[in-house]
Amino acid sequence: MVKFTVLNSLVMPLDRANVDTDQIIPKEYLSSIKRTGFAEGLFGAWRKDPQFVLNQARFKGAQILLARENFGCGSSREHAPWALMDYGFRCVIAPSYADIFFNNSFKNGFLPVILTPAEVDRLFHECAAFPGFRLVVDLEAQTVSTTDGSQSYRFDITGFRKYCLLNGLDEIGLTLRHSDKIAAFEARRKAQHPWYF
Numbered sequence: 108m109v110k111f112t113v114l115n116s117l118v119m120p121l122d123r124a125n126v127d128t129d130q131i132i133p134k135e136y137l138s139s140i141k142r143t144g145f146a147e148g149l150f151g152a153w154r155k156d157p158q159f160v161l162n163q164a165r166f167k168g169a170q171i172l173l174a175r176e177n178f179g180c181g182s183s184r185e186h187a188p189w190a191l192m193d194y195g196f197r198c199v200i201a202p203s204y205a206d207i208f209f210n211n212s213f214k215n216g217f218l219p220v221i222l223t224p225a226e227v228d229r230l231f232h233e234c235a236a237f238p239g240f241r242l243v244v245d246l247e248a249q250t251v252s253t254t255d256g257s258q259s260y261r262f263d264i265t266g267f268r269k270y271c272l273l274n275g276l277d278e279i280g281l282t283l284r285h286s287d288k289i290a291a292f293e294a295r296r297k298a299q300h301p302w303y304f
Contacts, residue, residue, distance in 0.1 A: 119169035127181025179208025
């Protein structure tokens with residue numbers, strides 16, 4: 108998993124509430140479990156509209172997605188954070204998330220930041236008012252700030268999730284930190300119970 112420390116990026120505003128996982132990545136893309144190849148399907152139905160935000164050149168290269176409440180609702184699919192990351196996003200900022208999407212995001216190195224509805228409103232206003240609007244997401248400091256530092260918002264994250272993101276560790280990576288102990292246990296087990304092997 109890629110470490111997440113500080114992200115300084117252009118912001119893409121998706122001014123919609125209740126964006127569900129079926130809209131994030133359509134069902135026809137769910138046959139693969141490779142975690143890649145989903146970028147073309149991201150918001151597939153909405154991208155048919157030439158005015159949709161992902162089709163606007165001014166937001167090309169954005170790694171921060173700004174959204175409204177209940178982002179990632181709907182069916183449980185890990186493909187949703189995979190698709191967002193495959194497209195190039197590393198973070199989404201919204202007032203609230205569906206629990207399963209929220210948990211899947213952390214497990215895949217994708218940061219879902221929760222800010223208040225008023226803070227999100229202000230960021231949408233700034234994004235509309237200033238072309239090329241950028242934000243800095245500092246995971247260690249747990250802040251979202253404008254590049255000039257004139258606005259800064261604090262977000263909460265559990266210590267465990269923060270540690271994993273800062274160190275680029277998913278559940279497998281956490282387990283592999285103990286590979287010497289696992290190997291020693293397996294060697295002892297093989298010596299004590301050779302008939303298992």
